[in-house]
Every structure is written in structure tokens, then in C-alpha cells.
Amino acid sequence: MSSIDNPHFVLRRLHSLLGVVPVGAFLAFHLWENSQSRFGAEHFNTEVVDALSGLNYLPFIEIGLIALPLAFHAFYGLAIIGSGRPEPLRYGYTRNWLYWLQRVSGVGLLLFILMHVAMTRIAGLMDPAIHADLFGHMRAALSNPWVFGVYLVGLWLAVLHLSNGLATAAISWGLTASAAAQRRFGWVCLGLGLLLGVIGTHGLIGYLIAPTTGIA
Amino acid sequence: MTSITSAQDRPVAALRTRGDNRARGGAPNHLISAGATPSETTAGTPQRNDPAGHARTVTLRIRRQDHPRSLPYWEQFRVRVSSGENVVSMLRKLRLDPVTSDGRRVGPVAFEHNCMEEVCGACAMLIDGRPRPSCSTLLSELGDLIQLEPLPKFPVVRDLMVDRARLFENLKRVRAWVRLDGAYDTHERAPRMSQKQWAADYLFSRCINCGVCAAACPQFPDGAGALEPQADGFVGPAALAQVRLLNAHPLGGYDKPDRLHAIMAEGGLSDCGNAQNCVRVCPKQIPLTSAIGELGRQTTVQVVKDLFGG
Numbered sequence: 175m176s177s178i179d180n181p182h183f184v185l186r187r188l189h190s191l192l193g194v195v196p197v198g199a200f201l202a203f204h205l206w207e208n209s210q211s212r213f214g215a216e217h218f219n220t221e222v223v224d225a226l227s228g229l230n231y232l233p234f235i236e237i238g239l240i241a242l243p244l245a246f247h248a249f250y251g252l253a254i255i256g257s258g259r260p261e262p263l264r265y266g267y268t269r270n271w272l273y274w275l276q277r278v279s280g281v282g283l284l285l286f287i288l289m290h291v292a293m294t295r296i297a298g299l300m301d302p303a304i305h306a307d308l309f310g311h312m313r314a315a316l317s318n319p320w321v322f323g324v325y326l327v328g329l330w331l332a333v334l335h336l337s338n339g340l341a342t343a344a345i346s347w348g349l350t351a352s353a354a355a356q357r358r359f360g361w362v363c364l365g366l367g368l369l370l371g372v373i374g375t376h377g378l379i380g381y382l383i384a385p386t387t388g389i390a
Numbered sequence: 391m392t393s394i395t396s397a398q399d400r401p402v403a404a405l406r407t408r409g410d411n412r413a414r415g416g417a418p419n420h421l422i423s424a425g426a427t428p429s430e431t432t433a434g435t436p437q438r439n440d441p442a443g444h445a446r447t448v449t450l451r452i453r454r455q456d457h458p459r460s461l462p463y464w465e466q467f468r469v470r471v472s473s474g475e476n477v478v479s480m481l482r483k484l485r486l487d488p489v490t491s492d493g494r495r496v497g498p499v500a501f502e503h504n505c506m507e508e509v510c511g512a513c514a515m516l517i518d519g520r521p522r523p524s525c526s527t528l529l530s531e532l533g534d535l536i537q538l539e540p541l542p543k544f545p546v547v548r549d550l551m552v553d554r555a556r557l558f559e560n561l562k563r564v565r566a567w568v569r570l571d572g573a574y575d576t577h578e579r580a581p582r583m584s585q586k587q588w589a590a591d592y593l594f595s596r597c598i599n600c601g602v603c604a605a606a607c608p609q610f611p612d613g614a615g616a617l618e619p620q621a622d623g624f625v626g627p628a629a630l631a632q633v634r635l636l637n638a639h640p641l642g643g644y645d646k647p648d649r650l651h652a653i654m655a656e657g658g659l660s661d662c663g664n665a666q667n668c669v670r671v672c673p674k675q676i677p678l679t680s681a682i683g684e685l686g687r688q689t690t691v692q693v694v695k696d697l698f699g700g
Contacts, residue, residue: 177654177696183689186660257624258608258663264519265606265667273608273665342664345679348687352680353669 212380286328337367444473477524511600581640603668627668634681
């Protein structure tokens with residue numbers, strides 16, 4: 175049986191599955207949590223950061239459910255990206271541009287996520303003061319227009335990669351078989367992407383406009 | 391056959407115009423010859439060969455290559471054409487008098503064509519940067535400067551001729567056939583299928599293996615430099631569509647698991663990147679991306695059967 179003796183198919187499907195669950199699901203949760211930044215330092219540092227830090231089995235969740243699936247998705251993606259030769263200018267169709275953007279955003283996201291994790295989670299582990307006031311740390315960082323710009327681009331690349339990935343995963347798994355179904359679900363994914371992007375952008379702006387008083 | 395209706399309408403209309411002139415007693419029969427040589431047209435009266443008055447001179451830029459291993463080069467020609475012509479008839483006209491724009495007489499441009507009605511798939515090439523069958527590409531759709539290149543991703547034999555053997559290799563890789571002989575009766579009477587299924591399957595049976603979908607597919611490996619037909623890398627949309635077609639066939643369905651396992655290996659279905667250029671460029675308007683979606687579902691079911699039995 176090809177699917178058991180030869181791991182090719184299962185690896186490709188695993189790459190697809192992990193991109194949606196848990197990585198994609200985590201992105202939605204992450205953007206939702208961080209959109210609470212606008213309620214200010216006290217709310218964010220206690221209701222968001224401390225609440226998550228107090229979860230049981232946190233290292234298992236962070237490593238087993240987020241870091242490892244993300245690493246597999248990223249590095250397997252990098253391994254197979256070379257088999258494609260995109261020609262977005264010769265064939266200017268939307269789906270073909272999205273094919274190219276999916277690969278460009280994937281590489282960009284890997285760099286962004288490494289930077290993002292280093293300056294938040296890793297920095298928080300190194301320096302307890304950063305972990306204690308993650309809101310203030312993020313507010314200071316995002317006050318720099320360059321950092322804000324990089325985060326805004328990273329956010330929208332992530333949202334694009336997830337929503338387009340959902341649309342193509344639906345074709346790969348055979349959820350959407352007909353062209354009409356693929357088009358319909360494409361619009362659903364576009365709507366989902368815009369919603370997540372707006373939630374995320376709102377979260378980024380929230381750090382800058384929220385009240386600073388009452389740091390926990 | 392619906393796809394070529396629009397392509398055929400125009401030449402038929404052009405012929406009718408000629409017929410009408412004849413009926414009205416405008417021009418005698420012997421003057422109305424469609425295949426005028428370039429020397430006739432440039433020397434004399436273009437309206438004689440083109441009553442509708444659409445004759446024009448086009449500039450042809452052709453990417454030529456003398457040998458499979460030699461370097462390509464560009465050559466430019468000027469050809470007198472009428473609007474009812476297609477790219478193949480223009481190339482045939484050029485072959486009669488292969489003189490470049492700067493007056494050099496050169497070897498005739500090599501190209502392939504057979505059926506002239508978009509069913510053999512031999513004449514696909516890059517026309518103004520787009521992969522298309524050159525027989526169903528009418529000059530009335532093109533401007534005064536026409537650029538021709540060999541079909542990309544396939545090894546060049548000479549000029550616009552490419553070796554498309556890889557398409558056949560890919561059909562063999564996915565077991566795109568129906569087994570009729572076995573140690574048992576395959577069927578007693580003619581196998582039946584519903585009219586609805588027949589109508590859906592017919593769309594995929596129209597594939598002419600022209601290679602246009604493969605040329606436009608970003609996942610189909612570039613084998614232009616290969617001297618032997620490759621049998622690795624993504625099999626391409628056309629071969630996958632044949633798996634979709636034959637899996638649905640009453641007899642072909644017997645080998646459905648074998649075909650699915652073939653496309654679950656390297657270079658199979660999951661090497662598709664969903665760029666969907668294939669369905670946009672297919673001259674036969676085959677729903678290639680629907681085939682890929684349906685095969686996605688079939689392989690999902692197959693992997694469950696493989697892992698859990700049933």
C-alpha cells in the first residue's frame with residue numbers, strides 16, 4: 175500500500191493538517207487574546223499573560239502543540255518549495271498569484287516568527303521584568319514605527335497564509351471538489367482572513383492607544 | 391466539441407463571404423484561391439485573396455534552435471496573411487519562402503501539426519508568451535507582431551518542435567488505461583452508466599494531451615534540458631484528469647485503488663500546488679481543478695482504507 179509503505183502522501187497531508195490544526199487554530203486564538211491589548215496594561219498583564227502562564231502542562235502545550243507542529247510545517251514547506259517555479263507575471267490569475275504569495279509569505283513568516291518569539295517569549299524567559307509587564311514591553315517596542323511596520327506586515331502575511339492555506343487544503347483533502355465549491359469556499363476564507371486581520375490590527379493598535387495606568 | 395465552436399465560426403464565416411461573392415457573380419472561381427503564395431500577395435491585388443479586405447502583413451518573431459543541444463536564437467520574418475488564417479497556416483506559408491526581415495534566406499522553421507482541428511494536440515507552442523495549440527489560434531486574435539516559442543518544459547527537437555514523450559510517460563505512471571483481459575470475465579454485457587455520469591465523464595475524455603496545462607503549471611518540472619523523457623516530478627494535470635476519468639469508468643473502476651496509490655506516491659496528486667493555471671489555459675476547457683478536488687476526496691478515503699482497513 176503506497177500510503178503506508180511510502181510516507182510521501184502521509185507527510186504531505188500531515189503538513190497540510192498541521193498548518194490548520196494546531197498552527198492555524200493557535201493563530202486565531204493568539205490574535206483574539208492580543209486584541210485585548212486595548213483594555214490596558216492591568217487587564218492585559220493579568221487576564222491574558224498571567225492567565226496563560228498559569229495553565230497546567232504549559233511547556234507541553236507550547237512545545238508539543240505549537241512549536242513542534244509549526245517547525246514541521248515550516249521546514250517541510252521549505253523542503254518542498256523548490257519544486258515549484260512560479261510565473262505570476264506570465265499567468266496573472268488570482269489563484270496563481272496566491273500560489274506565489276503562499277510561498278513568499280511562508281518564507282517571510284518563518285523569519286518574522288523567529289524574531290517575534292525571540293523578542294517576546296524568549297526575552298520574557300531571560301528577563302523576568304519583561305514577563306511581568308509584557309504589555310509595557312510590547313508598547314515600547316511597537317512605538318518604534320519600524321517595529322510596528324514589521325509586525326503589521328508579519329500579521330497580514332500570517333493571516334494571508336492561513337486563509338489561503340485553508341482554501342487550498344480544502345481542495346487537497348477533497349472537501350471542495352467542484353470549481354463552484356472551490357470558489358465559494360475561497361470567499362469564505364477571504365472573509366475569515368479579513369476578520370482575523372482586522373482583529374490582529376486592532377490588537378497592534380491597542381498597545382499604543384490603551385491606558386497605561388495601574389500596571390499590575 | 392463545444393470548445394472549438396468559437397474558433398471555427400470565424401473561418402466558416404470568411405468562407406461564406408467568398409461564396410456569396412461568387413454567387414453574386416463578383417469574381418470568377420479561379421481567382422478565389424485561399425492558398426496564395428506570398429509572392430502573389432505582395433506583388434498584386436490583396437483583395438483577390440481576401441475579399442473581406444482583412445489581408446495584412448504581420449511580423450513574426452520566432453525562437454529557433456537548430457539542435458536539441460544547441461543554443462536558441464531569435465529570427466524575424468514578415469508574412470502576408472488574411473484574418474481567416476491560423477498560426478499553423480501562417481507557418482506553412484512562411485515555409486514556402488523562409489526569408490528573414492533583413493532579407494536572408496534561411497532554413498524553413500520546423501513545427502509540428504496534424505489535425506488542424508484541435509484534436510491531435512501536436513501543435514502546442516508559446517504564442518505571444520501563452521501556451522496554446524497553434525491550429526486553433528486564429529490570426530484575427532493576434533496583433534501585427536506575433537512571437538512564437540517552443541512549448542516550455544519540454545525538450546526542443548528543433549525550432550518549434552518539442553519532444554512530448556514525457557506526457558505519455560506520465561500517463562503510464564498513473565496507470566491511465568482500462569484492463570480488458572484477465573483470468574476472469576470483466577463483464578458479461580456492455581457496462582452501463584447513467585446519462586448524468588456520462589456527461590460529467592465526457593468532459594475529461596476530451597483531453598488531447600497537448601501539454602498546454604503542463605507548460606503553464608508551476609509545479610510541472612522544467613524538463614527542457616532533458617535528453618531522455620523524464621519519469622519523475624509532478625505528473626501534471628492532464629494525467630490526473632485521466633485518473634479521475636478512468637476511476638469512474640465501470641471497468642476502469644476495478645483498478646481504482648492501484649491508480650490512487652500511483653498518484654499518492656512522489657510526483658502525484660499532493661505535488662499539485664493549486665495555482666490552477668491548468669484550467670485557465672486548457673484549450674479543451676477540461677475541469678482539471680475539479681478532477682484534482684475529486685481525487686483529493688478519493689485519496690482521503692483511500693488513505694483511511696489503507697490505515698484502518700475496509
